[in-house]
Amino acid sequence: MHVAAEVLGHKQKQAWLDKVLPPVEQVQPGLWSIPVEIPIKPLRYVLVYVLETPKGVAIIDAGWNDEKSYQTLSEGLATAGYAVSDIHDVLVTHVHPDHFGLAKRLREETGARIALHSAEAKTLMIEPHQEVQWQMESEVRAVQHGIPLEDQEQMKREVGEFRKFVDHSAPDVLLEDGDALALPDWDLKGIWTPGHTPGHMCFVEPERRIMFTGDHVLPRITPNISVHSNNPPDSLARYLDSLTKVGRVADTIEDCMGLPGHEYRYAGIRARADELIEHHEERLEELRAIVADQPGVTTWEISQRLSWSRDWSTFRFPERRSALGEAIAHAELLAQRGVLTPGSEPTAHWRLVER
Template identity: 50%
Template sequence: MTKVTKVMVTAASEEQRAAWLGRTLPEVERVRPGLWSIPVPIPINPLRYVLVYALEISGGVAIIDAGWNTDEAYEALEAGLRTAGYEVTDVKAVLVTHIHPDHYGLAGRIREVSGAWIGLHPADARLLHDRYDESAIDALADRERKLLLRCGVPPLTAQELAGASMFLRQLVTMAAPDRLIEDGDRLDLPGWDVRAIWTPGHSPGHLCFVEPERRLLFSGDHVLAKITPIVAVHPQSSANPLADYLDSLRAVGKLDVDEVLPAHEFRFLELADRVDYVIGHHEERLTEVERVLAESGGSTCWELATRLTWSRPWETIPPFMQRSANNETLAHLVWLEARGLVSRVPGEPDIWHPAGRA
């Protein structure tokens, strides 16, 4: 696998790019006639905001994603819609790219106010109860704890990390979808030709939306301008989420669009170039995982994660992000295992080896 060269995509909005780099909230923007970009702040998160897209339709608007369920987020969305000439009561549909809190959290509150329908892919809809229902939270945390133990995380640390994200459920209004959106579905949005593309990986039911006539891709978290989304093995992931992600990334990279409208950072051009870079990034990571594992001769996933290259020294990474790093490392190991390049000896913990050395 060759060294991948960093690709600098062209920002479709210099104002958005400047806001991202300056760590400020971008302005509400009219992207096209009848299409608005509304930044909605998200708390305690380096991403800082989610970009909600409002599409003008007969009698109101449809929005893609919603934001976290906080008063600050709701008020920002409300103000953004007013800039576009609408109220929250004018929202007719909420198309959710995936069920992470910064995308799905406000959907239920918006429906309560406006009567809008909520759309999700079935694979994510199936996860809602275990993830956000109060009665199921402890069971999900215990499944995460057991996974971490198999990865070699020390028991007390595993207990701490398993519950590290449970507080996020308060930022979600639990809301079952009114419509299940399948791959290839054409959404009933008058004046728009919006079609769903199932892009699993970051979540099992992640959706992108393409508008072929306007040559636009609403990419959610699937493809972003500067960072790569977390693709991890966890209790609610598919068996091989990295394989799912790379397959769906290649499919999206073939789309003939002029502009990508992601949920974070800023709008950009050069979709195919960005996709090639992200695929190359994961290829380099897979190579590093193989190399470090070979140097160790055999390792737990947790031990391996501590030896990989991250954006900062391992000991300075917050616990919640250490969990993500471990589970991302596991996703790369599972991908390599499926291709016979590494093997594991099951146990508590599992021990991973280069192929043929177990």
């Protein structure tokens, strides 16, 4: 049996249960956590971490790109005794809008440097041709996975809605696995953890016995490992490897505290990483059984048959898209393992590989 992640952020956990925003908290001397609201469900808020330095502050992740989030961040900094103008570095775990969001605006206002893993920087939408390419790839994928036409239309509308919050620009510092971050008073090191996104990074500070785990390891939620044009088809295999990797690093640090991008602080990073690996192995088996039961099934159909916390038919479109992403990632991994084959038509019809 597993020892699940142990709650350390009790006020955060209570706030999560009460469906309210947790307080701004000092986690350790020189380290603060600021919850910044996300206007879309179900994550509610992203945790921005403030690291004090002799020059001002560095932040890990930046919150959603809207005025309300900016105000929340600004007020949170004031609670910690700082202002937005004190930010000199923005370290980004990954480019999802709840994490990268305000980075560009903060740089424009303060001259802060934005640091990001090099593989993540490649997924930023900066040039117009990247957007066109992204749309074309999405259409190919829709055919490949058998998404019905009306759902494709819905997906386009939803992506359009979402795009207005995304304001990307190139980072100032490109990070690689194991890089030490040049932050005075901090012995912070980046760990490349591809999977949730291609260039997701966790940051570890062994002296302080902490690891910022972004969306890679969350105490309760299973992060979505979807496959889309920005994430390669082997994203789930990479994710599982990255879980083993952070588990190993955490094991070298006694009582290492996990500081996640959502939910609450926790202990037991290794145990939680192992639990997530096991979750995905169970999911792989469930998917294999669906294909065995219904040979020729499309990925879209698989996404409807997988077990979810609620019935798939009640899902709104963003949830359907996540569900499909999860089905794709797991089917692709089973194909890599030689268990399933998609056949050769434009639309994948999954079957078991004859042995």
